Amino acid sequence: MKSFLKRVLGMIPVLLGVVLLIFIMLRSIPGNAAAVLMGEHVDPATVERLTRSMGLDDPVPVQFFRYIAGALRGDLGVSYRYDRPVTAMIAEAFPATLQLALLAALFAWALGLAAGIAAAIRQNKLLDRLFMGASLLGVSMPIFMTSLLLQYFLGFRLGWFPLTQEAGNFASMVLPAIALGWNSAGSVARMTRSSLIEVMQADYIDTARAKGLLRGGVILGHALKNSMLPVITMMALQLSSMLSGAVITESIFAIPGIGRLATTAINNRDMPVLQGTVLFTTVLVIAGNLLADLLYSVLDPRIRKEV
Amino acid sequence: MANKKTHAAPGEALRSQIGERDGAREKLARLARQNKLAVVSAAVIALALLLAVFAPVVAPYGEAEPDVLARLQPPSAAHWFGTDELGRDVLSRILYGSRLSLAIGILPSVAALVIGIVLGLLAGYFGGWVDYVIMRVADVMLSIPSLLLAMVVMYTLGSSTLNLFIALSMVGWASVARVVRSQTLSLKETAYVEAARSIGVSRFTIMRRHILPNCIPSLIVLFTLNVPAAILSESSLSFLGIGAQPPAASWGLMVNQSKQFLFNQPWLALAPCVAIMVVVLAFNFLGDGLRDVLDPHSQNE
C-alpha cells in the first residue's frame, strides 16, 4: 500500500499545477470580469463595488490561495451568470455525465474486447482485417460524425431510439452511449489485439502448448490475463478522452451534463463555472489513472507485493 | 513484462541468420512493399494537400459564392455535394475548408513537435530540477482532457483561427517531450555519447548529432498520429462554435452550421464529416504503418 500512497501523494503537485495553469490562463483575459458581467452601460462605481465584492482587486496570488482553500472545502466559487455555487451546479450535472460515460465505457469495452480477441485469434485472416479496418474507422470518425450518423439513421430514419436524451428514459441513452463509446471501442479492440498477439510470442505460451493445450485454451487460460495488463491502463486513459468526447455528445443529444456546463460557460463567459468543470474533470481523470494503477497491481502478482 | 530475450524463439535466430539490419530507407521500402494501405494513405494525404493548395483552381465555385436561387439543393451534376442554406456549393466549401482544417492539423503539430523536442532534450539531458519542472508541467498538460484544455485556451484568447493554432500547439507538446526525454535518458548513458563527451564535444552538439537522430523514428510516428488528433480537435472546437468563426470555411464549422438541416438535407453535414474521416483515416493508417517499421518497440510482426 505504501507505493500506492506515494503515487497518490505524487499527484498533489500535478493537481496544484492544473489549478494554477487554469487559474492563470483564465485570469489573463484582458478587461475586467465584473465589467464584462454587467454589460457595457453601467456606472463605474457599480463595477468597482462588484469587483471588490468578488475579490477581483486582490493580487492574483491571494486570489489563487483563496481559490485553493475554497476548493479544498468544496467551494469552487459562484457562477457569474446564474449566481449559484459552482459546486452545486456540477453536482447537479455530474450524474448525467457519469451515466453516459459508464454506458459508453460498457459498450466500448464489451465490443472492443470481443472484437480484439476475435481478431487476435484469427490473426491476419479475413475476420481480423475486417475488424481492424472497422476499428481504425471507428478511431478516425469524429465523435460528432458518429453522433449525427446515429441520430440520422437509427433515430430519424428507423425511429428506433429517441433523438435526444430524455430523463429517465433508458432507450434515449443508447445513441449517446454508442456515439461516445465508438472511438474507444476501436482503440480497445486494437490494443487488445496487439497485446494479445505480443503475449502469444512469450515462452510460457510454448509451455502451455507443450502441455497439450489447444489454441483456444492457451488464449483463454494463459494469454488473456497477461495481455489485459496494458489494455487496462489504456482503458483508464480512455476515461480522459471520453470526458472530452462527452462535451460533444452532450451538446448534440442535449444532455445536461458536465460537458454542457463547460460549453455554456464559455458562451456565457462564465469563468468560475468553466474553471470548476475543467478542474473537476481533471480530478476525475487523475483518479481514473490511479485506479488503473491499483487494478494493474492487483492483476499482476509480480508487483502486487510492492503495493 | 516478460524478459524479451527469448533465446529459443526462432525469430531472433532467424533475423541474425538473414542478416536483417535495415536502415531507414530499406525500412520505408519494406513498408511500401508490404503495406499497400500505407502507400494508398500517403497518396490520399498528398492528394488532399494538393487539393487544398490549389483549391481556387479546382473548386467549381468560389468559397462564399451564394446562389440564392439554388439553396439547400440535393447533390446534382452541377453541385456534386449539393448546396447549403445560402446556396453555396458544398464541394467548393469543402475544398476551401480543407486549407484551414489541414493547416490546423499540421502546423500546430509541427509547433508541438519543436516545443516538445526542445523541452524533452533539456529535461532528459540536464535532469535535476529542470527535468522535474518540465515533466511536471507535461504531466499537468496531459492530465487535463485535451478538448477541455483547448477550450480553456480558446476562452482566454477568444475564438479565432490564430488562437486555434495556439491552443492546439499547447495541447500536443507534452507527449512529444515525454518520448524525447525517455530516449535522451537511455541514450545519455551509452558508450558513444560518453565518448563524445569525454573528447569535449559540446552539449548542444551531442544533443543535435547523437541524441536527436535516434529519436527521429519515434517522432515521425508520433507526428503522423498527432496530425489527425489535431484535425479532430479543430473540428470538434469549430463544431462547438468556439473554433474557427464564420465566414471562414472549416470542416468542423460546416458541420456545425448544417447540423440543423440534418434530417432534411443530411448531405450538408455528412459531406464535411466524410472529408474529415478520410483524411484522419489516411494519417492513422500511415502512422500505423510507419510505427510497424520504424518503432523498435513494436517490431515483431
Added chain:
Amino acid sequence: MTENERAGAQNVLSLRGLRACFYTEHGVLPAVDGVDLDIPRGKIIGLVGESGCGKSMTARSIMGLLREPGRIAGGQILFDGRDLAQLPEKELRAVCGQQISMVFQEPMTSLNPVLRVGRQVCETLLVHDRSLPRAQARRRVIEMFAKVGIPEPEKRYDCYPHELSGGLRQRVMIAMAMVCRPQLLIADEPTTALDVTIEAQILRLMRALRDETGMSVLIITHNLGVVAEVCDEVYVMYAGKIVEHADTFELFDHPAHPYTRGLLASIPRIGQAAERLHAIPGVVPNLLHLPAGCAFCPRCAEAGEACRTRRPDLTEAAPGHTVRCLQYCAETAERRNA
C-alpha cells in the same frame, strides 16, 4: 514386421529425414535439413551443436511448436506407430504433455508470471484427464513436487513464479513435464540458464527420474559437459544436419568429425589451465548461402579440395558410429598405418 515397426519396438521416437524450414521473403532457410535420429526406450540421448544449428528447431518440430515463418517441410516423426508430422493439431496436442513432454531453456520466462505454479502444473493433468477431481490432481502435483526435490511442496504450490529461484522454477518445469509420466522427455537446454551447481543437481534429477520411470530423454545442449554427465548416446548437429552419431564413450574417445573434435577441444579442463582455450574459428554459416560442398568446410582446418565441392554423406566409422566427413576415411587409414 516393417522397418518402421521394428524401429518402433526399440525406439520410442524416430526422426526420418526431418526437414523444417523458415519461409522468409529472402528465401527458404533449411534450419533442419534431413535429420535421422532414433531415441531408444529408456535412454538419454544428447543432441549437440552451436546455437543456430537447428537443434532447437528439431525439438520444436517434434512438439509442433514451430513458429511462423517456420514449418515442417518433409520427413517423418514416428512415435507409437504414428507420424506426428502428419497428425492434426488436436491429436498432436493430446500426445503432447501426456506422452511426450518438454522442458524449456528459460525457467524465468517459461512459466506464466500471473498464475500460481501449482495450478500451472495441475493444468497438465487436467488437460489430459478432464474427469480428474481437483483435489486428487492437487495431491499428485504435490507428490511430483516432492519427487523433483522441491522443498515444502505444499507451500510452493501456491507460489507465483517470481517468488521462486531459477533452480526451483526449472524443477517446477520438470514436475510439469513429468506429472503425466511421459514416455519421452525433451529438454531444450534445460540447464543453460542455471548456475553450475544447480545444473549438476538438475541433470542428476533427470537421470534419477529416467532410472525410476524408464522413460527416454532427449537433451538438447551446446555443452558437451552436460552430455558427458548424463547421455548414453550423442548426435552432433551442424548447419541443420547430423554430422556425427555415436554412444557417448565412443564419441569422447574417438571423435571422428573435425567439428566434434573442435567442440571437445573447447571444453575447459582442470590441469590444462596453462594451455589456451581452443575455439573453433569462424561462425555458423548462413543457411541462405551454404557452401557448395561440406557446410563445415570454411571453418575446417583439415578440409581438402573435395570438401569444397562435394557434400559428404553419413558413413560408418565404426559399428554404431557414423560420421559425415569426406576426410574421415583417408584420415583413419593414415592413422591406422602410423
